[in-house]
Amino acid sequence: MEGSSSENISSGDLQPKKKLKLHAEKLTIEKEPMVGFHAMKRANSTIEDFLDDLNEYNLHMVPGNNASTVLERETKAFNKASLSDMLHILDDLLQRQGLMTNQLQNELKSGIQYWSLERKLCQALSRNEKVSIQDVMEAVHLKSFDYRVLNLLMYHLTGQQVNEVHMEFLSVSEFLVEISDDLYDYEDDVINNTFNILRMFAAIYGPSEAPKMLAKCIGEAEEKYERFSKKLDPKLSESYWRRCEEATKEGGKMSGHAYGTWNIPPLIRDEEFFRLERSNKHDASAISL
Structure with a gap:
């Protein structure tokens, strides 16, 4: 993407964070949207442009999150893929994460x-x-x-x-x-x-x-x-x-x-x-x- 650094945002920073809640009878999982702080640092150029006041109030940052993910592994193949193939990988990932x-x-x-x-x-x-x-x-x-x-x-x-x-x-x-x-x-x-x-x-x-x-x-x-x-x-x-x-x-x-x-x-x-x-x-x- 235009304006971004050479490093990639990992998919863990695009997928919901799972929060565990203990109850008397059962353990439930609550999904809370999040974007990882370290991934944003790696994509500093694009993120600085992106985080204007229209987005800042929507963002839930979690310092210290080090989620490693499928996208980080998959993007290793990006240099060998055509542009269409590259976006196909991202498309597939977003589909699997329910974000498309x-x-x-x-x-x-x-x-x-x-x-x-x-x-x-x-x-x-x-x-x-x-x-x-x-x-x-x-x-x-x-x-x-x-x-x-x-x-x-x-x-x-x-x-x-x-x-x-x-x-x-x-x-x-x-x-x-x-x-x-x-x-x-x-x-x-x-x-x-x-x-x-x-x-x-x-x-x-x-x-x-x-x-x-x-x-x-x-x-x-x-x-x-x-x-x-x-x-x-x-x-x-x-x-x-x-x-x-x-x-x-x-x-x-x-x-x-x-x-x-x-x-x-x-x-x-x-x-x-x-x-x-x-x-x-x-x-x-x-x-x-």
Whole structure:
């Protein structure tokens, strides 16, 4: 998943914790949803993004839980499996744990769709072929499937109905986060030939118009974000905005919009030359060491 560390969350951290209760006549087992603290530490990057105020009040953390599980063993085979096979393993695990829902299954399918679309778009760029804005915008939305999977799991584990108002709001939030990440990772994505909305806009609109079109896209999304945030419970909305402002300050921005100011980097007009130049610099640095 996008934004997560290289280590995997074990399935014991996704399955109900069994609590024993002694009674005079019999021993009963009560299931209580939980997420393991150590597993969250191992997936620190994704979890930090995920645990916003829409989720924190739902989370039951148990420090010291060291559940070892089926997923931890099964994920050893992930590197050898295709992307579809990888999600099939996760799908199978969630089915066996009784955690799978139709909505969750659709989001896992979104992951496969995203990876397929990313390959299609990036191959088109490397061949100087045209890419469509429809494919690009669909890819940006699909890219956040991992966060939606986590949200849906959290609802299921805590026995709550999925709050569609929250999911609608988070969809816009995820869109803005994906753009922000792409702007920050722009050069790395060019080097690795991975999906990046700025790369795609440059291919569609050209280097002069791409920043303007992306700025327009961001502005429209921010308006939608503020509009949707007003549908939230006022206390929740206030808490969420406050957390955004704190995160912005932690990132070095002390004023402006709660999401910070947008910085669109200079466009790379010749990606192949840029990769070659970076590769030569890397080789020269390695030789000097």
